[in-house]
Amino acid sequence: AQKITQTQPGMFVQEKEAVTLDCTYDTSDPSYGLFWYKQPSSGEMIFLIYQGSYDQQNATEGRYSLNFQKARKSANLVISASQLGDSAMYFCAMREPTGANNLFFGTGTRLTVIP
Amino acid sequence: EAQVTQNPRYLITVTGKKLTVTCSQNMNHEYMSWYRQDPGLGLRQIYYSMNVEVTDKGDVPEGYKVSRKEKRNFPLILESPSPNQTSLYFCASSSPWQGTTGELFFGEGSRLTVL
Numbered sequence: 001a002q003k004i005t006q007t008q009p010g011m012f013v014q015e016k017e018a019v020t021l022d023c024t025y026d027t028s029d030p031s032y033g034l035f036w037y038k039q040p041s042s043g044e045m046i047f048l049i050y051q052g053s054y055d056q057q058n059a060t061e062g063r064y065s066l067n068f069q070k071a072r073k074s075a076n077l078v079i080s081a082s083q084l085g086d087s088a089m090y091f092c093a094m095r096e097p098t099g100a101n102n103l104f105f106g107t108g109t110r111l112t113v114i115p
Numbered sequence: 116e117a118q119v120t121q122n123p124r125y126l127i128t129v130t131g132k133k134l135t136v137t138c139s140q141n142m143n144h145e146y147m148s149w150y151r152q153d154p155g156l157g158l159r160q161i162y163y164s165m166n167v168e169v170t171d172k173g174d175v176p177e178g179y180k181v182s183r184k185e186k187r188n189f190p191l192i193l194e195s196p197s198p199n200q201t202s203l204y205f206c207a208s209s210s211p212w213q214g215t216t217g218e219l220f221f222g223e224g225s226r227l228t229v230l
Contacts, residue, residue: 004157035218045205045221052216091157100165101146101209101217102173105158 003027004094006106013082014114020067021077021109023092031097034075036066039089039108048090051075079111087113117142121206121222128196129230136191136225138206146209147189148219151175151202158205164189196229203227 005024013019025034036048051059051066059066067076079086089110093103119140128134140147148163150173160173164183178200180192189208193200203226207219 043224047218050216107157
């Protein structure tokens with residue numbers, strides 16, 4: 001079974017608008033971590049934001065925020081005030097407490113920001 | 116500068132010709148891992164290592180070998196590459212995640228084509 005599901009293969013957003021990228025996860029463990037990474041066309045993987053399962057508040061990092069809905073097992077990434085440089089592939093990932101720092105990745109969402 | 120360095124970045128080879136993709140990190144991280152990225156499949160873990168001389172299989176280990184003789188290096192070995200190993204490969208490292216986000220630091224990727 002898929003541990004991480006990203007149902008939006010592609011998304012478009014107008015420059016300066018906000019956009020939400022969906023991510024749902026599947027785990028029976030109460031302790032886990034959720035990550036979002038950005039992959040621009042140059043190919044590198046850039047860490048954006050992290051949410052721990054016990055964190056009370058939604059994580060925020062600049063224009064990125066994570067809308068964490070534990071009961072729904074969703075961890076959507078919200079990008080505010082989109083910029084052309086936000087055009088990239090975005091991956092949601094989850095870590096379970098196995099002792100190793102293994103991340104399970106979703107299939108990604110390609111975001112295109114339209115001028 | 117803290118970084119994970121992979122070599123080669125690009126490689127075209129032929130079926131059956133052994134190759135090694137090197138990975139080195141300068142952050143004194145204990146944990147290292149290899150992923151492959153394929154369109155529509157996201158990133159899938161090949162092997163990981165929690166410390167020197169400690170390695171274990173990820174989700175797609177068939178056709179690959181690894182070794183961890185030194186803390187900083189984690190080479191990926193394809194003993195007899197086949198066309199289905201054509202992919203974008205990422206090496207990643209992190210510190211122990213307990214008490215920290217433990218985000219993975221990724222290398223720039225190695226694009227491998229097997230003819």
